[in-house]
Amino acid sequence: MSETIKEKAARKQAQLKKQRNEKALFGAIVLVVLGIAGFLLFKSFYKPPLPVADNVIDVSADMSGFSMTEIRVKVGQPVTIRLRSLDNSHHTDGAGKHQWAVDDFNVSVIAPAEGTATTTFTPTKTGTYVFYCDICCGGRANPSMNGKLIVEG
Ligand SMILES: [Cu+2]
Secondary structure, eight states: OHHHHHHHHHHHHHHHHHHHHHHHHHHHHHHHHHHHHHHHHHHHHOOOOOOOOSEEEEEEEETTEESOSEEEEETTSOEEEEEEEOSOTTOTTGGGOEEEEEGGGTEEEEEOTTOEEEEEEOOOSOEEEEEEOOSSTTGGGSTTSEEEEEEEO
8 A cells, every 4th residue: 555655656756757847848948939039030120230431520500500511521432420419309499409411412310309310421423512400490591500511522
């Protein structure tokens, strides 16, 4: 009688051990699957940072205008404009955002209130072009919110 109980206990023990092993295996498989899923998700959602040219020009803007009214660049050489807005979001006019745009090169970047945004482009022709902000203070008609982009050969 006592032998049967012992055997029963041993069988039960073996069963438990088997269950534990199966649980561990299942856990390992779940981890592997989650790892692969995570990797694939990361791969499909990860966007490499925007390209930045060797030539980075920092421009800041607030309600009184751009920090520079003349920017000189070389034709055919990529340039990154890093635009910073110095205004906070409480501004009723444009909520503190400012833009830097040049129609001739199809370039436009908008910096959020008290933040920066960059755009990289390559000027393809020499000449003098207008950059402007069309968000605040009456838009691009405002004489203070524009300047000259001079592309040199
Ligand atoms: Cu502006």
